Amino acid sequence: MFLLLPFDSLVVNLLGISITVLFTLLLVFIIVPAIFGVSFGIRKVYMKTLLKIFQWATLRIERGAKEKNHPLYKPYVNGIIAKEPMSLEEEIKEIRRSGSGKALDTPEFELSDIFYFCRKGIETIMDDEVTKRFSAEELESWNLLSRTNYNFHYISLRLTVLWGLGMLIRYCFLLPLRIALAFTGISLLVTGTTVVGYLPNGRCKEFLSKHVHLMCYRICVRALTAIITYHDRENRPRNGGICVANHTSPIDVIILASDGYYAMVGQVHGGLMGVIQRAMVKACPHVWFERSEVKDRHLVAKRLTEHVQDKSKLPILIFPEGTCINNTSVMMFKKGSFEIGATVYPVAIKYDPQFGDAFWNSSKYGMVTYLLRMMTSWAIVCSVWYLPPMTRQPEEDAVQFANRVKSAIARQGGLVDLLWDGGLKREKVKDTFKEEQQKLYSKMIVGNHEDRSRS
Amino acid sequence: SVSHSQITRLYSRFTSLDKGENGTLSREDFQRIPELAINPLGDRIINAFFPEGEDQVNFRGFMRTLAHFRPIEDNEKSKDQNGPEPLNSRSNKLHFAFRLYDLDKDDKISRDELLQVLRMMVGVNISDEQLGSIADRTIQEADQDGDSAISFAEFVKVVLEKVDVEQKMSIRFLH
Numbered sequence: 001m002f003l004l005l006p007f008d009s010l011v012v013n014l015l016g017i018s019i020t021v022l023f024t025l026l027l028v029f030i031i032v033p034a035i036f037g038v039s040f041g042i043r044k045v046y047m048k049t050l051l052k053i054f055q056w057a058t059l060r061i062e063r064g065a066k067e068k069n070h071p072l073y074k075p076y077v078n079g080i081i082a083k084e085p086m087s088l089e090e091e092i093k094e095i096r097r098s099g100s101g102k103a104l105d106t107p108e109f110e111l112s113d114i115f116y117f118c119r120k121g122i123e124t125i126m127d128d129e130v131t132k133r134f135s136a137e138e139l140e141s142w143n144l145l146s147r148t149n150y151n152f153h154y155i156s157l158r159l160t161v162l163w164g165l166g167m168l169i170r171y172c173f174l175l176p177l178r179i180a181l182a183f184t185g186i187s188l189l190v191t192g193t194t195v196v197g198y199l200p201n202g203r204c205k206e207f208l209s210k211h212v213h214l215m216c217y218r219i220c221v222r223a224l225t226a227i228i229t230y231h232d233r234e235n236r237p238r239n240g241g242i243c244v245a246n247h248t249s250p251i252d253v254i255i256l257a258s259d260g261y262y263a264m265v266g267q268v269h270g271g272l273m274g275v276i277q278r279a280m281v282k283a284c285p286h287v288w289f290e291r292s293e294v295k296d297r298h299l300v301a302k303r304l305t306e307h308v309q310d311k312s313k314l315p316i317l318i319f320p321e322g323t324c325i326n327n328t329s330v331m332m333f334k335k336g337s338f339e340i341g342a343t344v345y346p347v348a349i350k351y352d353p354q355f356g357d358a359f360w361n362s363s364k365y366g367m368v369t370y371l372l373r374m375m376t377s378w379a380i381v382c383s384v385w386y387l388p389p390m391t392r393q394p395e396e397d398a399v400q401f402a403n404r405v406k407s408a409i410a411r412q413g414g415l416v417d418l419l420w421d422g423g424l425k426r427e428k429v430k431d432t433f434k435e436e437q438q439k440l441y442s443k444m445i446v447g448n449h450e451d452r453s454r455s
Numbered sequence: 456s457v458s459h460s461q462i463t464r465l466y467s468r469f470t471s472l473d474k475g476e477n478g479t480l481s482r483e484d485f486q487r488i489p490e491l492a493i494n495p496l497g498d499r500i501i502n503a504f505f506p507e508g509e510d511q512v513n514f515r516g517f518m519r520t521l522a523h524f525r526p527i528e529d530n531e532k533s534k535d536q537n538g539p540e541p542l543n544s545r546s547n548k549l550h551f552a553f554r555l556y557d558l559d560k561d562d563k564i565s566r567d568e569l570l571q572v573l574r575m576m577v578g579v580n581i582s583d584e585q586l587g588s589i590a591d592r593t594i595q596e597a598d599q600d601g602d603s604a605i606s607f608a609e610f611v612k613v614v615l616e617k618v619d620v621e622q623k624m625s626i627r628f629l630h
Contacts, residue, residue, distance in 0.1 A: 112613075112618040121494045124488055128488050130490065131488055433493040434497075441577060442581050
């Protein structure tokens with residue numbers, strides 16, 4: 001046995017006291033309000049203080065750069081080169097017209113046509129619309145996180161001290177607090193839903209299930225220090241409907257589910273996620289698919305249709321992009337959820353990247369690294385807009401309906417509306433798009449079939 | 456010359472394309488850009504970045520190729536009459552376009568080469584015979600020394616009659 005010095009018992013006592021104090025504070029200020037859905041407003045004050053500090057930090061960096069007489073690197077979100085949004089036809093006609101001044105209406109081939117393809121190609125090499133959506137957005141001002149700093153040559157001593165202090169606070173105070181909260185939230189969710197699962201089906205079970213889910217999601221929201229502003233809550237999804245939203249990270253689920261009671265849809269996972277999924281489904285009917293079933297679109301559609309037709313069942317939460325996008329744009333919505341004929345409740349989620357970028361770059365970070373990054377950011381700040389419900393009109397097909405919903409979400413969230421498929425993150429683009437371009441160009445040099453028969 | 460911020464931006468772009476993080480780009484890195492992959496002449500344009508027989512291009516080579524597309528107005532600021540011709544001169548811009556046609560780099564566009572490039576641009580939408588007659592007509596109109604091929608000088612003559620090269624082969628930075 002080793003000698004226990006009196007000093008050691010003092011340390012142990014101190015540790016014991018501080019842990020007790022910490023947990024009491026946790027309980028009073030965070031968990032109890034989460035259970036009842038109220039807030040002390042601590043997070044809002046925190047956010048305002050941080051903003052003031054960031055503004056000061058940015059001014060300091062600008063001053064530092066001016067002293068050294070260097071231009072500052074400022075990222076531009078709207079692209080770095082001037083592009084003209086004209087169609088292939090218009091641009092080629094412009095090229096043919098630009099030198100001689102006479103309009104060429106007859107379709108024919110010109111050697112100079114190559115200029116169009118050449119310039120378009122080089123433009124996309126310098127700056128394209130798609131690949132930049134799969135990496136985190138660049139910030140215009142610095143938020144004291146080393147991961148977002150591009151001008152570190154101009155940091156003064158005072159700023160470095162502030163950054164160091166910030167890091168200390170984030171890693172040694174906020175991180176353990178958040179991990180404790182997350183642990184509490186998840187274990188309450190698993191035990192709570194399992195316990196509720198033993199009750200007989202009925203109003204009591206539904207009531208308890210709803211509140212267990214809400215309570216645990218609210219604790220998780222606080223575990224991330226997420227400051228969420230909900231707009232237009234009267235449009236919240238109702239039973240028998242489908243809620244669609246743009247996807248930026250797995251946190252989207254926590255954000256939406258802490259303000260409403262949804263049926264989740266997703267693939268069955270192993271590990272901790274699997275445990276959570278199995279527990280949740282005991283309390284209320286979520287829709288989990290096996291990996292093999294996911295590929296069978298028919299089966300997926302059938303199960304979803306069955307779910308929405310049962311009016312007692314909860315609204316389904318779906319992210320039609322199918323993958324995480326960096327929250328500057330909305331990419332193609334997969335048409336599956338828009339074919340089953342239910343009312344669609346669109347939701348737009350826009351994060352403010354200044355306090356912590358929520359985008360999950362799954363090719364760069366695994367889930368655990370990502371969660372750690374989230375929990376060592378300052379906060380996750382976002383706005384959620386509930387848009388009025390939409391239904392498919394008789395004259396539009398599923399794809400057009402999906403695009404209409406997508407445009408509404410993009411407009412509300414201030415995001416760029418793109419037709420490109422989010423799957424391009426990992427896969428190559430389909431050849432059909434190139435063939436479309438070739439077809440369009442062929443029309444310009446030989447015209448349509450009718451023209452040919454006339455000449 | 457190119458401004459400091461423009462170089463920084465292009466370097467940032469270069470590194471974001473460089474998935475292997477080894478300071479060079481391969482052809483696959485370019486092909487990962489969806490809008491370039493759907494360009495019918497995408498492969499020819501990518502080829503322009505790689506010197507003869509090489510499979511990797513570094514940042515210097517990347518900038519050299521892109522420099523062809525700087526607007527000509529930029530040259531007014533640095534009037535270096537005795538230096539080498541700048542990469543973005545009208546002649547060099549025309550050369551860049553000419554090399555997209557000239558597959559075997561023999562400074563002539565033969566009927567065969569023109570057909571191959573045309574086939575890339577139109578895909579399967581036009582028959583061989585029709586494409587052949589388009590190629591023949593084009594060569595006939597441009598050819599002046601009767602060798603049934605288009606030399607650089609002949610190319611320039613045909614193109615300059617109809618196109619404002621400076622404007623159509625220039626890319627402006629926004630800032």
